[in-house]
Amino acid sequence: METVVSCRGLKKTYDRKVEAVRGLDLAIQAGECFGLLGPNGAGKTTTIEILEGLLTPTSGEVEILGMTWQAHEQELREWLGVSLQETRLSEKLTVRETLELFASFYHRPNSVPAVLEELSLGEKADALVGKLSGGQKQRLAVATALVGNPKILFLDEPTTGLDPQSRRQLWDIIRQFQQGRGTVLLTTHYMDEAERLCDRLAIIDHGQIIAAGTPSELSARLSGHHVVEFALSDAVNDDGVWSRLPGVQAVRNEDGHFSLQVEEPHETIPALLSVVQQKGARLVHLTTRQASLEDVFVQLTGRHLREE
Amino acid sequence: MAYVETPPTPAVAASKMVTNGRWAGYRHLLGARMKELWREPEVIFWVFVFPLLLALGLGIAFRNKPADITTIAVVANSHAQQVIDLLQRSPAKTAIHADVLDANVAFDRFRLGKYALVVTADDSGLHYRYDPARPESVLARTQVDDVLQTASGRNSPLKTEATQSSQPGARYIDFLVPGLLGMNLMNSGMWGIGFAIVEMRQRKLLKRFVASPMRRTDFLLAMGSSRLVLMLIEVALLLGFGVLVFHMRVEGSLLAILLIGALGAVSFGGIGLLTASRAQKIETVSGLINLVMMPMWIFSGVFFSYERFPQIVQPAIKALPLTALNDALRAIILQGETLSSQAGRIIILAVWGGVSFLLALRWFRWT
Numbered sequence: 092m093e094t095v096v097s098c099r100g101l102k103k104t105y106d107r108k109v110e111a112v113r114g115l116d117l118a119i120q121a122g123e124c125f126g127l128l129g130p131n132g133a134g135k136t137t138t139i140e141i142l143e144g145l146l147t148p149t150s151g152e153v154e155i156l157g158m159t160w161q162a163h164e165q166e167l168r169e170w171l172g173v174s175l176q177e178t179r180l181s182e183k184l185t186v187r188e189t190l191e192l193f194a195s196f197y198h199r200p201n202s203v204p205a206v207l208e209e210l211s212l213g214e215k216a217d218a219l220v221g222k223l224s225g226g227q228k229q230r231l232a233v234a235t236a237l238v239g240n241p242k243i244l245f246l247d248e249p250t251t252g253l254d255p256q257s258r259r260q261l262w263d264i265i266r267q268f269q270q271g272r273g274t275v276l277l278t279t280h281y282m283d284e285a286e287r288l289c290d291r292l293a294i295i296d297h298g299q300i301i302a303a304g305t306p307s308e309l310s311a312r313l314s315g316h317h318v319v320e321f322a323l324s325d326a327v328n329d330d331g332v333w334s335r336l337p338g339v340q341a342v343r344n345e346d347g348h349f350s351l352q353v354e355e356p357h358e359t360i361p362a363l364l365s366v367v368q369q370k371g372a373r374l375v376h377l378t379t380r381q382a383s384l385e386d387v388f389v390q391l392t393g394r395h396l397r398e399e
Numbered sequence: 400m401a402y403v404e405t406p407p408t409p410a411v412a413a414s415k416m417v418t419n420g421r422w423a424g425y426r427h428l429l430g431a432r433m434k435e436l437w438r439e440p441e442v443i444f445w446v447f448v449f450p451l452l453l454a455l456g457l458g459i460a461f462r463n464k465p466a467d468i469t470t471i472a473v474v475a476n477s478h479a480q481q482v483i484d485l486l487q488r489s490p491a492k493t494a495i496h497a498d499v500l501d502a503n504v505a506f507d508r509f510r511l512g513k514y515a516l517v518v519t520a521d522d523s524g525l526h527y528r529y530d531p532a533r534p535e536s537v538l539a540r541t542q543v544d545d546v547l548q549t550a551s552g553r554n555s556p557l558k559t560e561a562t563q564s565s566q567p568g569a570r571y572i573d574f575l576v577p578g579l580l581g582m583n584l585m586n587s588g589m590w591g592i593g594f595a596i597v598e599m600r601q602r603k604l605l606k607r608f609v610a611s612p613m614r615r616t617d618f619l620l621a622m623g624s625s626r627l628v629l630m631l632i633e634v635a636l637l638l639g640f641g642v643l644v645f646h647m648r649v650e651g652s653l654l655a656i657l658l659i660g661a662l663g664a665v666s667f668g669g670i671g672l673l674t675a676s677r678a679q680k681i682e683t684v685s686g687l688i689n690l691v692m693m694p695m696w697i698f699s700g701v702f703f704s705y706e707r708f709p710q711i712v713q714p715a716i717k718a719l720p721l722t723a724l725n726d727a728l729r730a731i732i733l734q735g736e737t738l739s740s741q742a743g744r745i746i747i748l749a750v751w752g753g754v755s756f757l758l759a760l761r762w763f764r765w766t
Contacts, residue, residue, distance in 0.1 A: 143610055144610075145606060145609070145610055145766060146766075165612060168610070168611060168612035169612050171610075173607070173610040173611070175603055175606060175607055175610065177603060178602065178603045178604060178606070178607040179602040179603065179604065180602075180604065180607075181431070181435055181602075181604065183434065183435040183438040183439060184431055184434060184435065188431060188434065191427060192427045192428065192431050193611060194417070194419075195419055195423040195424045195426070195427035195428075196419075196423075196424045196427075196608075196611045196612050196613040197419060197611070197612055198418065198419055198612070199417070199418055199419070200417055200419065201417075202417055219438075235607070235611075239611065239612070
């Protein structure tokens with residue numbers, strides 16, 4: 092495996108006070124889709140913008156395709172495709188003009204008609220950017236990154252705020268790029284996106300990596316691969332009874348909504364039901380599901396990903 | 400470095416690979432900028448239509464009327480008809496229009512500026528009411544008195560003769576058009592560069608550009624060149640308008656006018672770039688631009704000559720870039736001066752533009 096993007100001991104402190112990134116190591120392999128997953132303000136954007144050469148780290152080293160930003164900026168820019176969080180492209184240019192403009196910056200770009208075709212923007216080629224829908228604008232933003240014929244694609248929250256159909260369309264585009272031996276680094280705070288799209292993930296919180304691996308490795312790291320969630324009709328004297336149920340690894344109580352991490356639901360649930368009966372309470376809700384990245388995040392940080 | 404040697408296999412099926420030359424980025428940036436401007440109706444109005452409307456309005460309002468008619472009121476009484484008769488007998492009768500009105504009506508309308516003079520005749524003679532602060536009122540008093548005295552038989556002991564002289568070049572519109580041209584170059588340079596760049600920064604478009612291999616100098620060059628293209632149109636429109644509608648005479652060479660125009664456009668582009676070098680919000684930069692331009696609107700002799708300001712501030716006024724631009728344009732357009740005679744003003748403009756540009760490059764924020 093060949094490492095195409097790597098960083099060691101990356102730190103970024105704003106105004107000598109705010110520590111956005113606090114010592115981060117990454118190694119991204121050629122041809123993989125690597126995700127930085129974390130809540131808002133975790134340091135994802137700062138990290139990806141340092142890797143894109145748009146921010147200078149306070150300390151630490153970045154190497155991309157064996158080159159550094161200090162020595163090879165112009166050459167690196169030729170090989171990278173970048174889509175920033177919330178760029179508003181000029182509204183008075185058409186889709187085709189926008190892509191032709193971005194293509195003109197590269198020495199050997201992709202052909203604009205081919206990119207239009209590939210990203211299903213052909214019909215909108217002569218529409219003004221200002222008239223596009225959110226999903227179309229986001230696809231155009233990714234198209235401006237792809238039109239340079241990059242080896243590595245950096246996408247900062249590519250699907251935030253999009254409807255499900257637009258998100259799936261973008262996922263297809265990213266997979267297609269990957270199939271052509273492209274490498275992708277993306278940030279997201281969507282669990283499902285990270286699980287479905289990424290080959291490997293790093294979960295970031297407070298500027299540090301708190302867990303890394305493939306999505307299944309991360310889920311397996313949870314003590315207990317299943318989650319049983321339930322709620323009771325009345326508040327019950329909680330004397331730690333739930334954690335003594337068979338197979339329960341961890342208990343979490345959020346305002347009367349309990350979630351148990353369990354090895355085998357079929358061992359835990361009958362015992363759970365009998366305890367509920369003994370206490371004279373009534374279940375108003377009971378579900379079981381596979382442990383997800385969300386549970387990993389909650390277990391590691393004690394918070395939900397989407398919490399403010 | 401090994402990775403770079405392996406040919407990329409793009410996601411997009413690139414059957415036709417394109418290779419871009421050195422100036423492809425610059426050409427596309429300039430093309431995109433011109434298209435954006437052209438598709439913005441406000442830009443067309445403020446840059447091209449508004450100065451013409453201003454020239455037209457002011458040109459008409461302050462046009463030199465060939466025979467200015469003095470409008471006066473004569474207070475209605477038994478002597479009023481006598482005054483009217485005297486006026487009718489005079490050779491200057493077409494230049495004076497007199498209405499006979501009741502005293503209170505006459506004075507009321509005089510106060511509102513409808514009449515330049517009120518004449519009251521009684522047994523003791525004539526009484527004039529005029530306003531020494533209104534030039535046309537002072538003029539009317541002298542004119543009417545002269546007419547009435549002459550018609551009543553006064554002889555002029557001194558023989559006089561006068562030749563009329565009113566040539567293009569000395570009229571208000573001739574003064575105004577070069578001033579409007581200078582102001583327009585300043586406005587569109589400041590807004591076209593300063594505002595546009597901050598807007599792109601606020602949209603994160605500048606950041607997106609520098610994340611690509613775009614050359615930053617190409618971007619600045621393209622912004623500057625777009626100013627030069629607009630300058631050509633601005634000069635052609637305003638001067639053409641002056642010549643066609645107001646029969647202005649352009650004395651100097653067109654090349655000299657265009658060179659000064661280009662220097663002005665680029666110089667104000669540099670000042671615009673400086674005001675835009677750090678501002679993150681369009682509200683901030685709008686305030687800054689107005690702050691920079693406001694003194695020049697007033698002091699740089701756009702609508703009236705700056706000689707009206709006290710002697711002590713004259714050197715400061717002449718050091719302003721818009722003053723230098725307006726003076727140079729007027730000297731070339733109205734007096735047919737050469738470029739070399741304008742060296743001092745050219746240096747003032749170049750220093751303003753050059754220093755602003757260098758400071759802007761030092762402070763400029765792309766992100």
